[in-house]
Amino acid sequence: MEPVKKLTSSIAPLDRINVDTDQIIPKQFLKRIERTGFGQFLFYGWRFNEDGTPNEDFILNHPAYKNSEILAAGENFGCGSSREHAPWSLQDYGFKVIIAPSFADIFYNNCVKNGILAIRLEEADRVIQAGKEGKSAAVDLESQTVSCGGHTWHFDIDPYWKQMLLNGWDEISITFQYEDAIRKYEESHV
Amino acid sequence: MAKTIIEKVWNDHIVYEEENKPDLLYIDLHLIHEVTSPQAFEGLRLKGRKVRRPDLSFATMDHNVPTKNREVIKDPVSKQQMNTLADNCKEFGIPLAHMHHPDQGIVHVIGPELGLTQPGKTIVCGDSHTSTHGAFGALAFGIGTSEVEHVLSTQTLWQSKPKTMEIKVEGDLGFGVTAKDVILAIISKFGVDAGTGYVVEYTGDAIRKMSMEERMTVCNMSIEAGARAGLISPDETTAEFLKNRAYVPADQYEELKEKWLSYATEEGAVYDKTLTIHADEIEPFVTWGTNPSMGSGISAHVPTAEDYTQNSKKEELKQALAYMDLSEGMPITDIEIQHVFIGSCTNSRIGDLRAAAKVIEGKKVHENVTAIVVPGSFTVKMKAEEEGLDQVFKDAGFEWRESGCSMCLAMNDDIVPAGERCASTSNRNFEGRQGAGARTHLVSPAMAAAAAVTGKFTDVRKMNVYA
Structure with a gap:
């Protein structure tokens, strides 16, 4: 996967709590057998009217956020289904960083595995507000900071996941280095 | 020091541990279905990797399968x-219960049914309702899907040790109150993210007295409270359920049973957090909103912003009620429905079908309602037909279908x-879950059956079926 280090971008503000993965990508789009091309279906039910035209009221359809690489949202983002199609669609649409006060566990893991930086930030509501005001944010994974509107906030991330993201490692290749330990475990347990 | 089942199972599966790193955990059983696996198999092919333990993997088709005509x-x-x-199962040598196979069914129904699910195992699946198997300990x-690929190639996963949470259901459940009502009440009381970062163990008298099927209903919806896993310590009920199952060797049963029971949480073990709910505060539940915590007892009202x-x-609340087309403060019993779905990995087992059949026996589905029953597996379907339940449903005006995830x-x-609007025994009432613009109300099988008959939400306890 592509490494994530730092970026500066406008912030798409999705001011809702408990955004579930059924909203991020509805089930009718889970039938594809590829990993790519899901961006067109992102937030489908919210982004489009019943006749397929864009819903002008939905925040991502606002021209100001057309090129945003940062999405800021309310607590418990990504709850519900384990579908990895959710991070695939966010990434394919163009988001590289998601900032929220909290994330659902499976969604958070799925983001890391795809090189999306999900940032748990208590002050996420202030980032949402900055996004509404058209401000940008700078995100730096190395220093674990989000800077926006004259403030800089520190965020926590598991050191292991941080290394994975910074280096864009393939986790399976890493695990293969523990082949001996796996074999020993199997010999003593099966 | 006394240990919880969570710590015991975790410690038993550590392949490698190092400070400041997640643990490398061994996975005993990998369940696979058609929706979340194709990209994982493709990943293996692209890198020339193999499936390490096809013998510890088991696949079925459930999410897409037609339930009317296969x-x-x-x-x-x-x-x-x-x-x-x-094709993938054939190429990599993984056992598959395909659409026409007698073992086919919803992945979380067939695992326990076949005895693949056992206490003390680590079990994963590319599906958030895998927590169902926690009912067995x-x-x-x-x-x-990335983790599916990881398990396929290494039979392990890197996992950070979760915090432990006890959810205690004290006392006895009231008349007509089911396992589904218990878990909906838990999610409503503590919220959709109460369990984030935790593995939950359900304890207390009410849980202990539940059958295995009821325990599965409770554990199934752990994820709707934010917990990736929810489990129940194994006991005699657990061991009895597993006796004579296809993947439980009869000649090793006693030995296995002893091992299974040894995983139970020890007296005095400490959890990182304990939440308590009293069984007598739970009544038959109905969700009115767009996430599973937005629910009320049948005698209550839709909340108001002031709440x-x-x-x-x-x-x-405003967004949810707009989507659901309900008004603040209206009685739950005023909500009229047009569809009833009895099925899903939460409530499609034989006990669920019996509970629904008991309510509708000798009655008719309301003229405004379309109702379907989708058994959780081929085995459940056969068993129900043996007992004549299919006839009870059909006589009442339900459609009797083939097994699968269906309308969930x-x-x-x-x-x-x-x-x-649908009264559904499934697990999620998210916007568009049962179809774009569809409105889902989560209920127990008995409450779904009651709604089918009356055309609106009705307290099943007042229908004289339990006399």
């Missing part, structure tokens, strides 16, 4: 996804039309 798969993309699973959780202090919650997520043709 021979007719209208959507070519659905068909391709199922064919892809069959297994550490079972949903994973994404919340946080602005984000008030806003969420409407990936096949079983869709609730936009603007219509």
Whole structure:
């Protein structure tokens, strides 16, 4: 996967709590057998009217956020289904960083595995507000900071996941280095 | 020091541990279905990797399968996804219960049915309702497709040690109150993210007295409270259920049973957090909103904005009621429905079908209602037909279908039309879950049956079926 280090971008503000993965990508789009091309279906039910035209009221359809690489949202983002199609669609649409006060566990893991930086930030509501005001944010994974509107906030991330993201490692290749330990475990347990 | 089952199962599966790193955990059973696996198998092929332990993997088709006529798969993309699973299982040597196989069913129904699910195992599947298997005292959780690929190639996963949570259900359940009502009440009381970062163990008298099927219903919806895994310490009920199952060798049963029971949480073990709910505060439940915590007892009303202090919650209520086309403060019993779905990995087992059949026996489905029953597996379907339940449903005006996930997520043709309302025994009432614009109300099988008969939500305890 592509490494994530730092970026500066406008912030798409999705001011809702408990955004579930059924909203991020509805089930009718889970039938594809590829990993790519899901961006067109992102937030489908919210982004489009019943006749397929864009819903002008939905925040991502606002021209100001057309090129945003940062999405800021309310607590418990990504709850519900384990579908990895959710991070695939966010990434394919163009988001590289998601900032929220909290994330659902499976969604958070799925983001890391795809090189999306999900940032748990208590002050996420202030980032949402900055996004509404058209401000940008700078995100730096190395220093674990989000800077926006004259403030800089520190965020926590598991050191292991941080290394994975910074280096864009393939986790399976890493695990293969523990082949001996796996074999020993199997010999003593099966 | 006394240990919880969570710590015991975890410690038993550590392949490698190092400070400041997640643990490398061994996975005993990998369940696979057609929706979340194709990209994982493709990843293996692209890198020339093998499946390490096809013998510890088991696949079935459930999400896309037609429930009316198995021979007719209208959507070519659905068909391709199922064919892809069959090809992948063949290529990598993984056992598959395909659409016409006698072991076919919803992945979380057949695991226990076959005895693949056992206490003390680590079980994963690319599906968030994998927590169902926790009912047996297994550490079972949903994973994404990248992790599916990781398990296929290494039979392990890197996992950070979770915090432990006890949810205690004290006292005895009242008359007509079911396992589904218990878990909906828990989620409503503690919230959709109460369990985030935790593995939950359900304890207390009410849980202990539950059958295995009821325990599965409770553990199934752990993820709706944010917990990836929810489990129950094994006991005699657990061991009895597993006796004579296909994957439980009869000659090793006693030995296995002793091992299984040894995983139970020890007296005095400490959890990071304990939440308590009293069984007598739980009545038959109905959700009125767009996440599983938005529910009330049947005698209650839809809340009003004044019931919340946080602005984000008030806003969420407004959005939910707008989608659901309900008004603040209206009685739950005033909500009229047009569809009933009895099925899903939460409530499609034989006990669920018996409970629903008991309510509708000798009655008719309301003229405004379309009702379907989708058994959780081929085995459940056969058993129900043996008992004559299919006839009870059909006589009442229900459609009797083939097994699958069906209308729980409407990936096949079983869709609730936009603007219509469904009393559903499934697990999620998210916007569009049962079809674009469809409105879902989560209930128990008995409450779904009661709604089918009366055309609106009705307290099943007042229907004289339990006399």
